[in-house]
Amino acid sequence: MESIKKYLGIAASIAASAMLARTIVNEYLPNELRIIVHSAFNKLFGRFSTNQTIVIQKTEGLTSNKLYEASSTYLCNRISPNMRRFRVSKNENKNSITFSLVDREELIDAFQGVEYKWQLISKQKNERMNRDGDFSLASEDGWYELTFHKKYKDVTLDSYLPHILEKAKEIKAANRRLKLYMNEHEYCWSQIDLQHPATFETLAMEADLKKTILEDLTRFIERKEYYKKIGKAWKRGYLLFGPPGTGKSTFVSAMANYLRFDIYDLNLKEVRKNSVLKRLLVGMKNKSMLVIEDIDCSIDFKNREKDKKNQSNQSHHDEISLSGLLNFIDGLWSTSGEERIIVFTTNYKEKLDPALLRPGRMDMHIYMGYCGPNSFRVLVSNYHAIDEHPMFEEIEGLLKEVEATPAEVAEQLLRSDNVDVALEGLMQLLQEKRNDGQGNKGNGKDDKDEKLVVVKKKEEEGLESSAEDHETEVVIGAVNC
Numbered sequence: 082m083e084s085i086k087k088y089l090g091i092a093a094s095i096a097a098s099a100m101l102a103r104t105i106v107n108e109y110l111p112n113e114l115r116i117i118v119h120s121a122f123n124k125l126f127g128r129f130s131t132n133q134t135i136v137i138q139k140t141e142g143l144t145s146n147k148l149y150e151a152s153s154t155y156l157c158n159r160i161s162p163n164m165r166r167f168r169v170s171k172n173e174n175k176n177s178i179t180f181s182l183v184d185r186e187e188l189i190d191a192f193q194g195v196e197y198k199w200q201l202i203s204k205q206k207n208e209r210m211n212r213d214g215d216f217s218l219a220s221e222d223g224w225y226e227l228t229f230h231k232k233y234k235d236v237t238l239d240s241y242l243p244h245i246l247e248k249a250k251e252i253k254a255a256n257r258r259l260k261l262y263m264n265e266h267e268y269c270w271s272q273i274d275l276q277h278p279a280t281f282e283t284l285a286m287e288a289d290l291k292k293t294i295l296e297d298l299t300r301f302i303e304r305k306e307y308y309k310k311i312g313k314a315w316k317r318g319y320l321l322f323g324p325p326g327t328g329k330s331t332f333v334s335a336m337a338n339y340l341r342f343d344i345y346d347l348n349l350k351e352v353r354k355n356s357v358l359k360r361l362l363v364g365m366k367n368k369s370m371l372v373i374e375d376i377d378c379s380i381d382f383k384n385r386e387k388d389k390k391n392q393s394n395q396s397h398h399d400e401i402s403l404s405g406l407l408n409f410i411d412g413l414w415s416t417s418g419e420e421r422i423i424v425f426t427t428n429y430k431e432k433l434d435p436a437l438l439r440p441g442r443m444d445m446h447i448y449m450g451y452c453g454p455n456s457f458r459v460l461v462s463n464y465h466a467i468d469e470h471p472m473f474e475e476i477e478g479l480l481k482e483v484e485a486t487p488a489e490v491a492e493q494l495l496r497s498d499n500v501d502v503a504l505e506g507l508m509q510l511l512q513e514k515r516n517d518g519q520g521n522k523g524n525g526k527d528d529k530d531e532k533l534v535v536v537k538k539k540e541e542e543g544l545e546s547s548a549e550d551h552e553t554e555v556v557i558g559a560v561n562c
């Protein structure tokens with residue numbers, strides 16, 4: 082018994098001395114020396130400990146350490162309000178708040194049943210305020226210590242650290258500012274931040290159609306392996322058609338925000354040669370959308386004969402043509418990148434060249450129609466945050482009778498902050514339309530708003546199909562917008 086007590090006493094004083102020495106090392110030694118002493122400590126005392134610590138430094142030699150950066154990104158998202166201290170900073174560019182670890186504060190994380198302790202060890206002992214009044218970032222000169230039970234070394238190296246790299250990539254992609262690229266100067270893209278706030282929640286569209294489109298997009302981004310297996314380029318085409326002001330551009334922004342894809346808004350009128358077009362398309366990044374608005378007005382579709390002649394006439398050989406565009410999109414361009422969406426919009430589907438509507442070209446044809454009761458409900462909830470109002474019944478009745486675009490309805494709703502006044506204005510507009518007899522639904526002019534039509538490729542559904550049987554029309558629902 083006496084000897085046990087003696088050994089325990091010795092062990093306790095060794096541990097106390099080790100802790101004291103570690104504190105002295107952390108507090109008073111310069112950074113470089115601290116790293117050397119730390120590793121000596123770990124060698125000396127590591128064999129008595131059940132824990133193992135990995136040091137993740139900011140730089141390794143001259144290259145910056147990806148794991149350090151990924152750890153910072155990952156840990157920002159793991160900060161919990163229960164922690165005693167953590168840093169909160171405002172990111173001026175993104176106008177958002179970010180969290181990070183502060184010197185020596187512990188963060189506990191769990192992965193596959195293993196507990197991990199993270200600590201940021203900062204070179205700077207005192208956080209100082211800089212001239213702008215911001216605290217200088219301790220993490221800039223520090224390193225992370227990741228501590229876990231020795232027996233989980235393999236799972237840490239094989240799974241936990243790769244998990245951190247993967248998660249950090251996802252977080253960065255989600256926080257990234259989306260870009261809108263435009264080809265204003267013929268040869269190259271210029272870019273601005275894409276700040277359109279449209280989402281599928283705020284998009285006024287028949288609920289079933291919205292659901293179908295969201296499922297289609299989700300399936301597309303999850304099917305990398307499937308596209309590889311069937312030997313098909315990982316791209317998908319959508320044709321949006323319908324009258325002006327029904328939300329085609331809004332839809333494109335909602336799509337980009339949902340997928341977190343950049344938009345390349347290609348103005349074909351600015352491009353005169355196929356070779357320039359190719360250069361622009363090849364300059365696109367992955368995870369992006371190629372959008373050509375009003376495709377019917379962009380290229381002289383009617384003149385296919387001229388198109389054919391151009392191919393045989395050397396002087397016109399490089400002139401921009403529909404076949405040049407389509408061939409390149411289907412051919413070489415497909416192999417130069419992946420995860421691409423192509424969107425063509427038009428107000429007049431009937432004007433489009435059949436080559437564009439051919440099976441296999443645009444995977445979904447989506448009709449954006451006039452505002453019906455469902456779309457009206459979405460818009461009024463967006464603009465005035467209400468679900469019910471005594472005027473709804475009458476307005477919905479009128480919307481079934483007359484053609485009003487979501488843009489017209491939205492404009493009326495925007496006119497006043499007072500919902501009664503805004504709805505009154507809308508009702509007046511709809512009544513005038515009815516009395517004028519203009520834009521009445523069911524007048525035989527255009528019955529497209531009577532149904533929502535989606536053309537889907539059967540092969541995408543995993544069905545066997547013959548060459549002629551690649552597309553099918555699916556009526557999604559009755560008129561609602």
Ligand SMILES: Nc1ncnc2c1ncn2[C@@H]1O[C@H](COP(=O)(O)OP(=O)(O)OP(=O)(O)O)[C@@H](O)[C@H]1O
Pocket residue numbers: 283284285286324325326327328329330331332428449487488489491
């Ligand atoms: N379906 C919709 N959902 C939500 N807002 C809409 C919708 N349709 C139109 N709007 C509103 O009307 C405005 C004009 O719509 P948008 O430019 O998207 O229509 P468009 O169909 O692309 O028109 P165009 O064919 O003339 O380019 C938008 O800024 C938006 O405020």
